[in-house]
Amino acid sequence: MKLWRIAHARSGDKGTISNISLIAFRSADYARLARHVTAARVRERFADLVTGEVRRYELPSIGALNFVLHGMADGGVTRTLALDAHGKSLSSALLDMEIPDDEMTRADGTDSETDRPLGGGSRRTGDANRS
Amino acid sequence: MKTVRIGSGAGYAGDRIEPAVELATHGSLDYLVFECLAERTIALAQEARAKDPSRGFDPMLERRLEAVLPACRERGVTIVTNMGAANPASAGACARELAQRLGCLGLTIATVSGDDVYDVVMAGDFTVAETGGPVSALKDRLISANAYIGAEPIVRALSQGAQLVITGRAADPSLFVAPLVHSFGWQPDEWAELGRATLVGHLLECAGQVTGGYFADPGRKDVDDLERLGFPIAEVPEHGPVIITKVSGTGGLVTEATCKEQLLYEIHDPSAYVTPDTVADFSRVTVTDVGHDRVAVAGATGRARPDVLKVSLGYRDGYIGEGQISYAGSGAVRRARLAAAVARDRLERSGISRSDLRCDLIGVSALHGEGISAAAMDPYEVRVRVAARAASREAAQRIGDEVETLYTNGPAGGGGATRSVREVVAIASTFIPRALVPCTVRVEVAS
DSSP states (O other), X not given: OXXXXXXXXXXXXXXXXXXXXEEESSGGGHHHHHHHOOHHHHHHHTTXXXXXXXXXXXXXXXXXXXXXXXXXXXXXXXXXOOSSTTOTXXXXXXXXXXXXXXXXXXXXXXXXXXXXXXXXXXXXXXXXXXX | OOEEEEEEEESSTTOOSHHHHHHHHHSOOSEEEEOOOOTTHHHHHHHHHHHOTTOOSOTTHHHHHHHHHHHHHHHTOEEEEOTTTTOHHHHHHHHXXXXXXXXXXXXXXXXXXXXXXXXXXXXXXXXXXXXXXXXXXXXXXXXXXXXXXXXXXHHHHHHTTOSXXXXXXXXTTHHHHHHHHHHHTOOTTOHHHHHHHHHHHHHHTTGGGGTTTTTOBTTTBOOTTGGGBOOEEEEEESSSOEEEEEXXXXXXXXXXXXXXXXXXXXXXXXXXXXXXSOEEEOTTOEEEEEETTEEEEEOOEEEOOOSEEEEEEEEEEEEEEEEEEEEESTTHHHHHHHHHHHHHHHHHHTTSOSSSEEEEEETXXXXXXXXXXXXXXXXXXXXXXXXXXXXXXXXXXXXXXXXXXXXXXSSTTOEEEEEXXXXXXXXXXXXXXXXXXXXXXXXXXXX
């Protein structure tokens, strides 16, 4: 299963350091993210791009992990030769990462063939104020 | 209980203007903040000031203020912005002339200066954090050295009755922290409140990025009316949860998901977000939907501020030349790879660029390299990009020239070649004691 089915992400930079947040759509899926998306796996995923360490911070109160990638190859945003100087597209590469399908609960009836995330992407379901 | 309403009118120097007008007119705001300085913007502004001493502030200052000043004046909305960039004094003069022209007589304008520490870092013994070398070794390559200043001088300006505050390199969240400190009378060591205010600033400083901008992913994360994206408002009580919302009827959305993404944007250790005002702790923040486009954020706190201020150093770092050319149809990727190899070989043989050269296949592997991209299928079209560093503009020009020659000297079917050259203004940082950055506030009334 690809990560985008249960999580969303955003990346940004400060000099030669990039960060990628990974946020569970449903708080129940946070534990799976924490178990499967380790700093080592993220380091491996971005092996071509990162020269330093990858550090992971855990934010259970919002169901999120924050990955900090040290030593982005090519010297950082202001002098890099890279097309995406800010590394803003890194979040999409993380979301395409595979995690095991084992504990999959499709109780909400989501069809695995459709391109929909399991958590619902926009407004929280049951938002009574939604017109 | 008093609640302060702050709107965010711009997330960067080139941001859209219409959402700020909506905020000024319909936001029932107390404060409207424009955050317009990125790391490199201030260095470019210093270069502009070096050419013309009356410039060096945000070139969109006049357009932005002209769009919102009458509505802000009518509704008593105070404006805070770092559009002063490298020249807050001249920005203030520009704003005063504009206020006179618009008939906003009596408008109290404050400018904050003191963040320019070029002479201090050149004269002292400071180390470049990224390289470990001395700052003074940058010599004439150094364009700018600006300390990130905090909320304190902005609070001073507000307490003197300023209705428009223009700063240089104030830290992004400090622009939002200052109105809250002023409104609630917090002391400079009420770290928990400052941490809470810093969270407000952090969530709002990129404007549309918390209201559905930079969020849409069709079918996964849908955003209604993105083309009419509205900018955010924070409703801040003296204590307790803050509400993030936007003007009703504008496009976009404010949900737990949009707030969580922005909460961690450009954050490293969430328990230690260092600003000039406090070391904020966002690690136990909670985010809760409380209505349509209304999200409550709580749980931020802070610790004592650092004794040193970060200084952003802008310096000249050579040139980058670039060329691009496209290939289509079956075999396009093979031809593109051949083209890249040919251009690389020619540039290396000619001595233009031997080491710092990069070839990308746009549409195939340009963003994340061959490893991640390997499993993807061949695209219908692909664009070769060759970029290399060079010491002079003339040498950099040769990079793109060597891509253009691929028309008649490269693989079959190349089209749409383009070339560009840009001077590199690189950014590094150092840290200096707070006492070396005294800020002055100057208040004038448009008459």
